[in-house]
Amino acid sequence: MSKGHLVVPKGADSEALPLSVLILNRGDGPRLLITAGCHGNELEGPIVARRLLDWLPQAQECGTVIIAPALNPPALEASSRNSPVDGLNLNRVFPGRADGSLSERIADAVSRVLLPMADTVFDLHGFGPGWECAPASTTHPIADADLMRKTLRMAEAFKLPVTLVWEGPDTGGMFDTLAQSQGKVFVCAELGSGTIGADALMIAETGVRNALIALGIVKGRAQHPAFRQQKSSLTLETRLSDWLNSPAHGIFEPRCSVLDKVKQGDLIGILHPWDLWLSNPVDIRARTTSIVCGVRSGGPVEINKEVALVARLLNT
Amino acid sequence: MSKGHLVVPKGADSEALPLSVLILNRGDGPRLLITAGCHGNELEGPIVARRLLDWLPQAQECGTVIIAPALNPPALEASSRNSPVDGLNLNRVFPGRADGSLSERIADAVSRVLLPMADTVFDLHGFGPGWECAPASTTHPIADADLMRKTLRMAEAFKLPVTLVWEGPDTGGMFDTLAQSQGKVFVCAELGSGTIGADALMIAETGVRNALIALGIVKGRAQHPAFRQQKSSLTLETRLSDWLNSPAHGIFEPRCSVLDKVKQGDLIGILHPWDLWLSNPVDIRARTTSIVCGVRSGGPVEINKEVALVARLLNT
Numbered sequence: 001m002s003k004g005h006l007v008v009p010k011g012a013d014s015e016a017l018p019l020s021v022l023i024l025n026r027g028d029g030p031r032l033l034i035t036a037g038c039h040g041n042e043l044e045g046p047i048v049a050r051r052l053l054d055w056l057p058q059a060q061e062c063g064t065v066i067i068a069p070a071l072n073p074p075a076l077e078a079s080s081r082n083s084p085v086d087g088l089n090l091n092r093v094f095p096g097r098a099d100g101s102l103s104e105r106i107a108d109a110v111s112r113v114l115l116p117m118a119d120t121v122f123d124l125h126g127f128g129p130g131w132e133c134a135p136a137s138t139t140h141p142i143a144d145a146d147l148m149r150k151t152l153r154m155a156e157a158f159k160l161p162v163t164l165v166w167e168g169p170d171t172g173g174m175f176d177t178l179a180q181s182q183g184k185v186f187v188c189a190e191l192g193s194g195t196i197g198a199d200a201l202m203i204a205e206t207g208v209r210n211a212l213i214a215l216g217i218v219k220g221r222a223q224h225p226a227f228r229q230q231k232s233s234l235t236l237e238t239r240l241s242d243w244l245n246s247p248a249h250g251i252f253e254p255r256c257s258v259l260d261k262v263k264q265g266d267l268i269g270i271l272h273p274w275d276l277w278l279s280n281p282v283d284i285r286a287r288t289t290s291i292v293c294g295v296r297s298g299g300p301v302e303i304n305k306e307v308a309l310v311a312r313l314l315n316t
Numbered sequence: 317m318s319k320g321h322l323v324v325p326k327g328a329d330s331e332a333l334p335l336s337v338l339i340l341n342r343g344d345g346p347r348l349l350i351t352a353g354c355h356g357n358e359l360e361g362p363i364v365a366r367r368l369l370d371w372l373p374q375a376q377e378c379g380t381v382i383i384a385p386a387l388n389p390p391a392l393e394a395s396s397r398n399s400p401v402d403g404l405n406l407n408r409v410f411p412g413r414a415d416g417s418l419s420e421r422i423a424d425a426v427s428r429v430l431l432p433m434a435d436t437v438f439d440l441h442g443f444g445p446g447w448e449c450a451p452a453s454t455t456h457p458i459a460d461a462d463l464m465r466k467t468l469r470m471a472e473a474f475k476l477p478v479t480l481v482w483e484g485p486d487t488g489g490m491f492d493t494l495a496q497s498q499g500k501v502f503v504c505a506e507l508g509s510g511t512i513g514a515d516a517l518m519i520a521e522t523g524v525r526n527a528l529i530a531l532g533i534v535k536g537r538a539q540h541p542a543f544r545q546q547k548s549s550l551t552l553e554t555r556l557s558d559w560l561n562s563p564a565h566g567i568f569e570p571r572c573s574v575l576d577k578v579k580q581g582d583l584i585g586i587l588h589p590w591d592l593w594l595s596n597p598v599d600i601r602a603r604t605t606s607i608v609c610g611v612r613s614g615g616p617v618e619i620n621k622e623v624a625l626v627a628r629l630l631n632t
Contacts, residue, residue, distance in 0.1 A: 050593075129511075195446075195447070196615060198611075199573055201614065254514045274393065277336045
C-alpha cells in the first residue's frame with residue numbers, strides 16, 4: 001500500500017494543490033480507479049472511499065486499486081458543487097488543460113496521470129442535498145454497444161437498490177465520456193441524497209464491496225443491502241423528458257416517495273403559493289406509468305426547476 | 317373559517333408585511349394557536365400547517381384554531397434560519413418591539429395579537445438540514461411544576477417517536493418562555509431533519525392530528541405513526557452536557573443512527589482530517605449509557621461544533 005499525493009501544479013489562481021492518492025497493488029488483475037469528492041457537497045463518496053482503507057488492504061486478492069478520495073479539495077472545504085476558486089463544475093471540464101484554471105488543472109492531472117493507470121473507473125457521487133433518491137449505480141447511454149453492455153453489467157454488480165441508465169444533457173466535459181472514449185468501463189455511483197447517515201453509508205460501502213467482488217479483486221459473497229426493508233435491485237432508464245418541473249415559484253410539497261410505482265394522473269407533489277392560503281396550490285401529476293427515481297425535498301423551488309425524476313424498467 | 321392577514325407594520329427596514337392567518341371557530345372549547353415557519357430553513361411546519369386546511373374545517377368539533385403557517389416570510393424565501401432583513405433569529409427576540417427591526421416587529425405582532433387568542437400553542441419547527449433526528453414533540457424544562465406536567469402530557473399526546481424535555485441554553489427571547497410566563501401550554505414540535513419527504517410529512521401530520529384529538533378539537537383515534545418500522549414513542553430528557561462535539565475541523569462520519577442505544581465507549585462517529593489519509597482520524601465515543609437523539613449528517617464540521625445529541629429516558 002502506498003499513500004501519496006498527485007500534485008496539481010500551481011497556476012494563476014492558486015498554489016500547487018496536493019490530491020491524496022492511495023495505491024493498493026497486488027500483482028496482475030483488474031486495474032481499478034476509484035474517485036470521489038468531485039462535487040464538494042456530495043460527501044458520501046469521500047467517506048466511503050476512506051472506509052475502504054479499513055479492510056481492502058487485507059482483503060485484496062489481486063490487481064491494482066487506485067483511490068483518490070477527494071478530487072476537489074477547495075469545493076469540499078466550501079461544501080459547494082462548483083469550485084470556489086474558478087466557479088467551474090469539475091465534471092464539466094474534462095480532459096482539462098495544463099495551463100487552465102484550477103478545476104481544469106485538476107481534470108488534466110487526473111486525465112493524464114490517474115486515468116491511464118486503470119481499465120475500470122468507479123466515480124463516487126451523491127445526488128446532493130435537497131433530494132430524496134435511492135442509492136444507485138448509474139451510466140449514461142453509450143453508443144458503443146459492447147462497452148454499454150459491459151458497463152451495465154458492472155453497474156448492476158453493485159447490487160444497489162437502483163441501477164440507472166439515464167439520458168443526461170449533452171453538456172460535454174464529463175469524466176465518464178472521456179474514460180469511455182478510451183474504452184474504459186466507467187460507473188458513476190450516486191450513493192445518496194439529503195442527510196448522510198450511518199445506514200446510507202453502509203449501503204454505499206456494501207455496493208462498492210459487491211463491485212470489487214464482481215471484479216475478482218476481493219473474495220466474498222455479494223449482498224443486496226437493505227433499503228427501506230427491501231433487499232432488491234431494479235434496473236431503470238430515464239429520458240430527459242422524464243423530469244417533472246415546477247409550474248411556478250413557490251413551496252414544493254412531495255406527495256410520493258422514492259421507488260413508488262405511479263400511473264398517469266397520480267399525485268407526485270403539490271406546488272403551493274408563498275402565502276400558503278390565498279391562492280390555489282397546483283398539483284403535479286405523473287404523465288405515464290413509471291417508478292419514482294428521485295423527488296425533491298419539501299421546500300422553496302423556482303419556476304421550471306426539477307421536482308421529480310421518474311423512470312421505467314430498462315428493456316434489455 | 318376566515319382567512320386573512322396579520323399585518324406587521326412597516327418600519328425603517330421594510331414595508332408592511334402581511335402574515336397569512338386562518339381562524340377556524342367552532343364555539344366553546346380549547347383555544348389553540350398553531351405557528352410555523354419561524355425559521356426559514358425548516359419547511360416541515362409550514363407544509364404540515366397547510367395540510368390541516370384539507371381536513372380540519374370539516375373535522376373540527378369545537379373550540380378555536382388559529383393557524384399562522386409562515387411567521388417569517390423573508391427567511392422562508394431565503395431558506396435561512398435567521399431573517400435576511402435584520403440578521404436576527406425570530407425565536408430569540410420575543411416579545412419583540414413595535415418600533416424594532418422586522419423580526420422584532422413580527423414577534424411583537426404575534427405576541428400582542430395572536431398569542432392572547434390562545435391557551436395552547438403548537439410551534440412547528442424542524443431540526444433543520446444537516447442533521448438526522450427523530451420527529452419529536454419537545455419542551456424545555458419549566459419551573460412551574462403544574463405547567464410542566466400539563467405541557468409534558470400535551471407533548472406526549474402527539475405520539476411522535478420521541479417526546480423530549482431538553483435543557484436549552486439560556487438565551488432569552490424565545491417564544492415558548494413568553495407563552496409559559498402567561499401560563500399557556502406550549503409544545504415545540506421538531507418535525508424532521510434533512511430531506512423533507514412524503515413519509516416524514518405524514519408522520520408530522522399524524523402527530524398534530526393526535527394532539528388535536530387529545531384536546532378534543534377533533535374526534536378520532538390517535539395513532540402512533542410508523543418511524544423506521546417502529547410504532548412507539550419514547551419520552552427522553554437531555555442536558556446541555558449531552559451534546560457531543562467535534563474534536564477538530566474536518567469531515568464527520570456518522571457511525572450511529574437515531575434511536576440507537578449506546579453504552580460508554582460505543583462509537584458515535586469519526587472525525588477525519590481533510591486529506592482523508594495522511595493523519596489519523598479521531599473516534600468520537602459515547603460517554604454514558606444513552607439513546608441517540610440526533611446525529612449530524614456526514615460532512616465538513618468545524619472544531620467544537622455539535623455532532624450528536626444523546627438522551628436518557630425521562631424519570632417521571
